[in-house]
Amino acid sequence: MSEFLSMGGYAAFVWPSYAVAVGALVALAAVSFRQWRAAKAEVARLEALGPRRRGGGGA
Amino acid sequence: MDGNAAPRGRSLHRFANPGRFMRLSGAVLPWVAMLGIAVSAVGLVWGLGFAPRDWQQGDTVRIMYVHVPAAWMAMGGYLGLAIASFTSLVWRHPLADIAATSIAPVGAVFTAICLITGSLWGKPMWGTWWVWDARLTSVLVLFFLYLGHIALTSAFDEPERAARPAAILALIGAVNLPIIKFSVDWWNTLHQPASVTRFDAPAVHVDILWPLLIAGLGFLFAFAAIVLLRMRTTILERRARALMLARAAEARAPEAVPA
Numbered sequence: 001m002s003e004f005l006s007m008g009g010y011a012a013f014v015w016p017s018y019a020v021a022v023g024a025l026v027a028l029a030a031v032s033f034r035q036w037r038a039a040k041a042e043v044a045r046l047e048a049l050g051p052r053r054r055g056g057g058g059a
Numbered sequence: 060m061d062g063n064a065a066p067r068g069r070s071l072h073r074f075a076n077p078g079r080f081m082r083l084s085g086a087v088l089p090w091v092a093m094l095g096i097a098v099s100a101v102g103l104v105w106g107l108g109f110a111p112r113d114w115q116q117g118d119t120v121r122i123m124y125v126h127v128p129a130a131w132m133a134m135g136g137y138l139g140l141a142i143a144s145f146t147s148l149v150w151r152h153p154l155a156d157i158a159a160t161s162i163a164p165v166g167a168v169f170t171a172i173c174l175i176t177g178s179l180w181g182k183p184m185w186g187t188w189w190v191w192d193a194r195l196t197s198v199l200v201l202f203f204l205y206l207g208h209i210a211l212t213s214a215f216d217e218p219e220r221a222a223r224p225a226a227i228l229a230l231i232g233a234v235n236l237p238i239i240k241f242s243v244d245w246w247n248t249l250h251q252p253a254s255v256t257r258f259d260a261p262a263v264h265v266d267i268l269w270p271l272l273i274a275g276l277g278f279l280f281a282f283a284a285i286v287l288l289r290m291r292t293t294i295l296e297r298r299a300r301a302l303m304l305a306r307a308a309e310a311r312a313p314e315a316v317p318a
Binding site: 004007008009010013014016017018020021022024025028029032033035036039040042043046047049 | 092103107108112117118119121122125126129164165168171172175176179180182183281284285288289291292295296298299302303306
C-alpha cells in the first residue's frame with residue numbers, strides 16, 4: 001500500500017496530476033450545475049410573474 | 060432573414076428548435092454524465108493502479124492517463140468550437156452559437172489540465188516545469204484562444220451580437236490546431252512525437268493503450284455532459300433575458316402589445 005502511495009518516489013508529481021484533473025472537472029461540473037439551477041429558477045420566476053404569455057418558445 | 064430563405068431555413072432550423080433540444084438533451088444528459096463519471100473512473104484507476112510502470116520513466120508515466128486524454132479534449136473541443144462557429148456564421152444556426160459559447164469554458168479547463176499535468180510530468184522527466192518547446196507553446200496559445208473566446212462572448216450586453224465576432228475569432232484560431240498536431244514533427248525539440256494518434260498503428264503496448272483509450276472515452280463523455288448542461292443553461296439565460304425585455308417593453312407601453 002505504501003509502495004502504491006509512494007509511486008516509486010514520484011508521488012509529488014503523480015498524485016497532484018490526478019488531483020488537479022479530478023478537482024478541476026468536479027469544480028467545473030459543480031459551477032455549471034449551479035448556474036443551470038439559477039437560470040432555471042430565474043425563468044420560472046419570470047414566467048410566474050408575467051400573466052401575459054405570447055405563445056411560442058416552450059421548454 | 061425569414062423571407063427568402065424560409066423553405067431551406069426552416070428545414071435546417073427544425074433541428075435547432077430549442078424546445079426540441081431541451082427535451083432531447085434533458086433525456087440523454089443523466090446517462091452521458093453517469094458514463095462520464097464511471098468510464099473516467101475505470102480509466103484513471105486502471106492507469107493509476109494497474110497499468111505497468113515504464114522501464115525508463117517509472118511511475119511518472121501514470122500522469123499520461125490524465126495528460127493525454129485532457130490534450131485530446133483540449134484539441135477536440137477546439138475542433139468542435141470551430142465547427143459550431145462555422146455553422147453559426149454560414150447558416151446562422153441558433154444552437155450553433157449556443158454550442159460555441161458553451162464549449163469554450165469547458166475546453167479551457169481541459170487545456171489547463173493538460174498544461175498543468177504536462178508541467179508535473181516535465182519536471183521529473185525533463186528537469187523543468189516549462190520550456191518554450193513548440194508543442195507546449197502552441198497548446199498555451201490554444202488556452203489563450205479559449206480565454207479570448209470567453210472574454211469576447213461575455214463582452215456584449217446582447218449575447219446574440221457576440222456570435223459573429225466570436226465565430227470569426229474561433230475560425231482564425233483554428234489554424235493553431237494543425238500546428239499543435241504536427242509541432243512535434245516540425246520542431247523536434249523536447250516533447251515526444253505522437254505514439255497513439257498516428258497514421259499507422261499505435262506504438263504503445265495494449266496494457267497501456269487500453270486504460271488510455273478508456274480514460275479518453277470517459278473524458279469525452281464528461282466533456283459532452285458538461286457542454287450539454289451549459290448549453291441548457293445558456294438557452295434558459297437567453298429565455299430569461301427575453302422575458303425581462305418583454306416585461307420592460309410592456310411596462311413602458313401597456314397599450315401597445317408588440318406583435
